[in-house]
Amino acid sequence: MFPQHVIALKRDGRELSPAEIEAFVRGATDGSWMDYQLSAMLMAIYLNGMTADEVAAYTEAMMNSGVVADLSDVPGIKVDKHSTGGVGDKVSLPLAAMVTACGVPVPMISGRGLGHSGGTLDKLESIPGFNVNLSLPDYAKQVAQVGCALIGQTKDLAPSDKKLYALRDVTATVECIPLICGSIMSKKLAEGIDALVLDVKFGRGAFMKEIEAARELASTMVGIGQAMGKGVRALLTAMDQPLGRAVGNAVEVVESVACLRGEGPADLMEVTYALGEEMLVLGGAADDIASARAKLEGVIADGSAAAKFGEIIAAQGGDAAVVDDPAGVLPAARQTVPLVAAKAGIVQDVDAMEVALAALRLGAGRAKAEDNVNPAVGITGLVKVGETVAEGQPLAVIHADDDESWAAAEVRLRECIKIGDTTVATPPLIAERIG
Ligand code: URA
Numbered sequence: 001m002f003p004q005h006v007i008a009l010k011r012d013g014r015e016l017s018p019a020e021i022e023a024f025v026r027g028a029t030d031g032s033w034m035d036y037q038l039s040a041m042l043m044a045i046y047l048n049g050m051t052a053d054e055v056a057a058y059t060e061a062m063m064n065s066g067v068v069a070d071l072s073d074v075p076g077i078k079v080d081k082h083s084t085g086g087v088g089d090k091v092s093l094p095l096a097a098m099v100t101a102c103g104v105p106v107p108m109i110s111g112r113g114l115g116h117s118g119g120t121l122d123k124l125e126s127i128p129g130f131n132v133n134l135s136l137p138d139y140a141k142q143v144a145q146v147g148c149a150l151i152g153q154t155k156d157l158a159p160s161d162k163k164l165y166a167l168r169d170v171t172a173t174v175e176c177i178p179l180i181c182g183s184i185m186s187k188k189l190a191e192g193i194d195a196l197v198l199d200v201k202f203g204r205g206a207f208m209k210e211i212e213a214a215r216e217l218a219s220t221m222v223g224i225g226q227a228m229g230k231g232v233r234a235l236l237t238a239m240d241q242p243l244g245r246a247v248g249n250a251v252e253v254v255e256s257v258a259c260l261r262g263e264g265p266a267d268l269m270e271v272t273y274a275l276g277e278e279m280l281v282l283g284g285a286a287d288d289i290a291s292a293r294a295k296l297e298g299v300i301a302d303g304s305a306a307a308k309f310g311e312i313i314a315a316q317g318g319d320a321a322v323v324d325d326p327a328g329v330l331p332a333a334r335q336t337v338p339l340v341a342a343k344a345g346i347v348q349d350v351d352a353m354e355v356a357l358a359a360l361r362l363g364a365g366r367a368k369a370e371d372n373v374n375p376a377v378g379i380t381g382l383v384k385v386g387e388t389v390a391e392g393q394p395l396a397v398i399h400a401d402d403d404e405s406w407a408a409a410e411v412r413l414r415e416c417i418k419i420g421d422t423t424v425a426t427p428p429l430i431a432e433r434i435g
Contacts, residue, residue, distance in 0.1 A: 003027060003037040010044035018057040025061035029160045035167060042164065042173040050178035055220060056227045058178065062186030065160035069136050069192035071107060074144045077231075078105045079195040079283040081275050082188055084217070085117035087205040087352040087359075088242035088382075091272050092120045092150070093256035094264070097309035098276050100147040101299040102292075104283030107143045108150050109157065109191050113365045113373065116205065116356035118252070121152045122365075126250040126330060126375035130318030140192070146315045147308070158186045177213075181220045195231035195282035197275050198222070202431070203240035205352025211236060211431060222435040231282040233435035237271055238427060241350040241385050244268035248364040248378015250330040251399060255380075257326050260306040262297075267384070267429055273297075274430050331376035333399035338381075339410055344391045345419040347383045354416030355379065358409040362400050377401055379409070383417065386424045 001023045009016060016024075024041055027033025033041075050058065071078050079099065083089055096106045110132075113119035121132045132152045134142065142149040155162075161183050168174045188196055198221055201207070202214035218234035225232030244265045246255040258264045259272060277292040286292035299305040310320035322329040359365055363374035381397045383389060395417045400406035 003033045007037060007041050007044055010041060010048060013048045015051050016054055021054060021057040022061045025065055025160045028163045029065040038164065039167050039171045042168055042171055045179060046173040046176045052223060055178045055181055056224050058182040059185045059224050060228065062158050062160050062182050063189045066158050066190060067136060067156040068190045069140060071140055071143055071192035074105050076105050077194045077283045078107050078192065079279045080106060080108050080188060080191060080193045081197045081199065081279060082184060083199040084201050084207050086201045086239040086243060087116060087118065087356040088244045088247045089118060090123055090244065090252040090256045091275060093123060093253065094259040095272050095276055096148050096150060097260060097312060098296050098299055098305040099279045101305040101308040102280055102285050102295045104280060104285045105143055106148040107191050107193060109153055110150065111153065114369060116353055116360065118365060122373045123249050123252045124150055126253055127313055127318040127322050128329060130313060131316050142315050146311055148312050150312060153187065157190045161186055177217050177220055180217060181224055185221055185224050189228060196225055197278040197282065198234035199275055200234050200236050201239035202236060203238050203352065205242065205356060206239035215432065218434045233278045233282065233433065235274055235430055236432040238429050238431060239352055242352050242355050242382060243271060245382045246378065246380045247355055247359045248399065249373060249375040251378040251380050253322065253330060254326045257323055260300065260309055262300040270429055333376040334401045335406065336397055336399050337406060338394035339396045339398060339413055341389045341391055341393050341395050341419060343419060344389060345421055346424060347385050347387045347389060347417065348420040348424055349418040350382060350385055351416040354412050358412040361408045362405045374401060385426050389419060
């Protein structure tokens with residue numbers, strides 16, 4: 001099968017057979033297709049789209065381009081959660097512990113932050129000693145023993161995605177729903193899961209700015225997962241202002257621990273509970289959303305969710321004392337300076353993207369994949385839209401390691417936190433459920 005023949009079919013708007021799609025994905029994995037042929041094919045897909053059958057074949061071929069983790073020794077329905085990424089989105093940390101404490105195994109392979117979007121691995125690595133680089137056999141062993149492992153992508157999982165994503169990045173073909181679905185779902189399905197809950201975010205701080213695009217992405221991913229015999233559900237959640245009150249790495253671990261004690265900010269608790277409810281139902285630990293909620297509240301109230309988080313951290317070499325004494329264990333920035341309100345009023349807006357860029361400027365995120373993040377810096381105590389503030393009251397606290405980055409973050413934050421006189425109605429955080 002010549003690459004140019006397969007590319008021509010897609011160029012002309014024809015539906016590709018599973019064998020043709022497999023040839024393309026194999027070409028990306030073994031190098032038998034040149035970069036210019038792969039790029040031409042990606043652009044043809046970008047311009048002409050893919051049918052549901054093509055997306056399913058593409059996802060399956062990508063998943064099978066590497067190892068598919070074998071968790072068959074782990075009893076129970078294994079359920080993971082994937083978020084399309086946002087600002088202050090630390091949900092994976094408390095959620096994994098809560099759901100595992102309810103008896104559902106959670107194998108979770110996460111990513112790093114890039115650009116405005118934070119990454120679970122960076123947050124976990126702010127816990128001294130925490131090792132996200134487990135081999136797949138060690139990952140499977142830990143899921144069997146502890147019920148959960150929180151690791152990074154290994155080179156064996158869906159290697160075709162690494163190649164194709166790098167080409168998409170430089171050929172203006174990232175924003176393509178079939179390609180995004182194949183990329184995300186192939187990696188998730190290679191984890192060895194039985195079911196998956198997707199948190200598809202929309203809004204200024206999300207990958208998808210409009211709810212319509214988020215809905216299309218969610219429906220396509222749910223369809224692929226179901227076609228491959230997995231239980232998949234998606235929630236569409238708003239990402240116009242940051243989730244919770246902390247943005248950074250160590251500062252988000254602190255907020256995650258508060259969440260595990262039931263003391264997290266209301267919006268973070270709401271999204272964490274909503275995703276957890278879906279996971280427990282899919283995982284067979286609850287018959288319905290209401291009983292799932294009761295179970296999740298139970299593991300917070302009796303301390304078993306927090307204890308499970310400590311167990312996961314210890315299993316991965318981290319300092320589990322973070323659960324009882326986060327401030328004593330986590331790295332701290334050199335200076336913490338409150339940003340105070342210049343006037344009294346009601347918070348009209350906190351632009352998630354601007355807050356993310358302020359955190360990036362502090363060093364909490366990475367502009368390029370090869371950059372390092374500073375675990376200690378970030379923003380805490382962020383006000384939420386609709387809250388009333390007095391003159392001189394802190395709107396946020398900036399954790400910085402130097403004056404220059406602090407000043408740059410301060411300017412951005414001051415501009416993006418808008419105070420006015422009118423009452424603001426915030427739209428529902430969880431907009432829709434799909435699947
Ligand atoms: N995240 C991924 O893993 N892949 C995409 O294509 C987009 C976002």
